[in-house]
Amino acid sequence: MSxxxxxxxxQGCVFDASAPIEIGDDVAIGHQVLLTTxxxxxxxxxxxxxxxxxxxxRVGRGAWLASRVVVLPxxxxxxxxxxxxxxxxxxxVPDNAMVGGVPAKLIRMLDDR
Numbered sequence: 001m002s003x004x005x006x007x008x009x010x011q012g013c014v015f016d017a018s019a020p021i022e023i024g025d026d027v028a029i030g031h032q033v034l035l036t037t038x039x040x041x042x043x044x045x046x047x048x049x050x051x052x053x054x055x056x057x058r059v060g061r062g063a064w065l066a067s068r069v070v071v072l073p074x075x076x077x078x079x080x081x082x083x084x085x086x087x088x089x090x091x092x093v094p095d096n097a098m099v100g101g102v103p104a105k106l107i108r109m110l111d112d113r
Contacts, residue, residue: 004061019054019073024061030085031067035059039073060095080112 001017003009004025012031015021018038023029035057043050055074059065063077066085071077076092083089084100084107093099098107 010067018052020056022056022058024059024063024079026062027059028064029059030065030069033065033068034070036070037073080110082110 001015001021003023004027006025007023007027007029009029010031013029013033016036016038021035021037037057038052038054041050041053042048053073057071057073058076060077060079060081062080063082065071065077065083068086069083070088072088072090075089077083077089078093078095078097080096081093082098083093083104084098087100087104088102089099089104093104096110096112098110099105100107
């Protein structure tokens with residue numbers, strides 16, 4: 001796991017580092033954010049949660065993950081992106097995008113200044 005300079009990580013966060021987690025400079029992470037790099041492969045009916053399939057997570061420079069955001073394995077949150085409170089991020093987020101909801105969807109693009 002790597003955390004850049006001048007980051008703020010609020011209380012109650014959980015970072016499952018079964019695969020690498022990279023947090024860029026100047027990132028703000030709200031209360032109770034979950035970054036989970038481990039998922040399971042789908043298996044047979046007797047036990048659907050098969051073998052672990054960890055994938056890395058990257059949070060780009062200047063991004064803001066608001067309270068209770070969940071970021072799933074393999075996701076990149078782009079530079080300057082904002083993830084609204086309570087969102088579940090299952091797909092990568094472009095630079096300077098605001099996303100929210102379950103699953104997270106584009107709300108709007110933000111200026112890049």
